[in-house]
Amino acid sequence: MIPESFIQELLSRVDIVAVVERYITLKKAGANYQACCPFHSEKTPSFTVSPAKQFYHCFGCGAHGSAIGFVMQYSGLGFVEAVEELAGQLGMPVPREVTARSQEKAKQQPLTERMARAARFYKEQLKASPKAIDYLKGRGLTGEIAARYGLGYAPDDWQGLQRAFMEGDYADPALVECGLVIENEQGRRYDRFRDRIMFPIQDARGNVIGFGGRVLGQGEPKYLNSPETPLFRKGEELYGLPQARKAIQQQDMVLVVEGYMDVVGLAQSGVENVVATLGTAATGINIQRLIRLADRVVFCFDRDAAGDRAARRAMEVSLEYLVDGKSVEFLTMDGDQDPDEFVREHGRDAFLQQTRNAARLSDFLVRKLIQESNPRTAEGRAKLVSEAKPLLRKISASVLRVQISKEIARHAQLSQAELEAQCGLRPLARSRFAVPPSQRGRPAPNSLEHTLLLTVLRRPERAARLPADLIPRDSAEGEALCAIAAAVEHADLPCNNLGLLLEHFRGSPHEEVIARLTPRIGTEADDEGEHEALFGDAVERLRQRDLRRRIDALNDKARTGTLSAQERRCLSELLARKRA
8 A cells, every 4th residue: 555645745746747748749738738638539639737736637528637547547557556657757666555455466576577587488489480470470460460469489398488487496386376387286397388379468557467378270278378366367357458558549449359369460450449358258347447448349259159158248247337428339240250350351441340330239238138039929028028127227327228128118018117117127217307497408506515616626725714614514515625624734635736636535435526526627717716706705605604504593592482691692793793
């Protein structure tokens, strides 16, 4: 765990403009800097970096955050890794509070070094193996694409890795722990991978954490993967992500295939926004990560029984993580070719046309249910509803769930209300849509807490002037305001840096409401005089609200005849203040 004080020191020393410019080109635009957003495709710059606020914001897609947040979003790193990346650029050693997690990471470091050494060895062996080179050339791959993905070759030798680790190191238990070497019951050791094309699996930082090995020609298993290790959990990783990240961001679409060769083959043909699941089944962690990467996720699996099962599994898992405005799609190509074979025979443009014809998840789901239930009969329609029930109940995107429910109800010859009742679904509240005519077009009035939080986020130093004792804690905005005021008062949070404020509350109960309001800061006019007036007016209204509350409480006591002499004097003073 990294101490909070170090995060503050890091963000106070780092310049967000310099950080962002390591990844994209910025142009000066008044007090700020601009660029085309790296997180979605656009032709007109809408991405702004504020050196004064140490904060970035995109007017187009709403992406925003601190320097740490930018590195996390751009590079796909976790919080700790992003902090390490920035600290390394400044030459700052990252202190650690000893926790079970930090002890586990320290234990992983020697494993990472051994995996890197094995990857170098396999690359060297590929250069020296004519049959491996000929195999890759036969699959249409060039040396450039092989180098980009770090492809290698495991020699046909039971203990070939001894040449990489020497005899003493080959006996190291860490080689078994990271899955490079197998030790049998008699204690004899041998390489896990032999006579295979090697595909290094990298984490978000580019560290090799595992391998996939493909046989040359015929043989079983066709693909052999690293086992689960302290470094490698196959359900959490996506092959090819480090190489595909830039293309995914540019196109706002990620293509998900089954195999390593599909990834490199498509990349060789110019389709670079492609990754692969490790094993045919997509996991919930995979889906969450993919949806964060792009607004459009397209699964493309082989047209065989395993591919059909993988597509069905991906569809079912996706239901729990769908977000309205995001699209999950399924590509079923003509014929029985896998994506690599199709693109080599028909070319890049023909493949891209196929992706444009991918079925939306809603269509894919309904089509599968109809195929499996045959709703031409009453029994089939009953089966359709029964099969649809657990799937509909999984869908997290409320508006999309309504649309799919309507379509299934139509095929089941039921009304939408009848289907929802049978499936135990709660209908969307009418109040979300039935707005009275007199109110249409009017924005909902903001609470005092909402207004105060917005103005404090614009200028965090205003938190020092908040009358925290008058802010009610019965709303998320009120709780967040009190937390910000307390952090400033106790010097836990420097009060002049929005980036620091965002990172201070990362992972806290207040992160959600702060993240929800922060994009508003980037879109409102920079008239600080106006915002200061708003802040002052809101504070005064807060005081007046408290004054009315206290007067009302004393008046209630007066009506019951229980008002003391001291309370009577207090009521008179409060009434005088109200008239002033």
